[in-house]
Amino acid sequence: MNRRILGPVYDNENENWKTLTNKEIYAMVKKPTITETIRLKRLHWFGHVQRMEENRIPKKVLYMNLEATRLRGRPRNRWQDEVREDGRLVGGKGWKERVYNRQEWKKLLRTGGNRRNLHMPME
16 A cells, blocks of 8 residues: 555666665555564463463463374474564563563563564565
């Protein structure tokens, strides 16, 4: 949508029209990328489930261990692996302890979204 609104840009140095890259568009509109949004929402949900009582179904499912055979090759990333990586990017060490203090957790997620340090380069 933003690409269509902003349209092509005339480049004076090369004297031709240029299509903006994703990074340039995100820098202009100052909105988080879809990757950053997904990471923040995943951490938001993780904090919500962590603060639940032990007998609640979502918390049981989160820590459920399914006994199934895995396929050959590299194991697929689990949801918890992704959350662990996201937490490390946002909060550094000790991010899991902050989950239980709701105000501190919200502040951490808010500052993590503002710093835009959740973006993993597309390669």
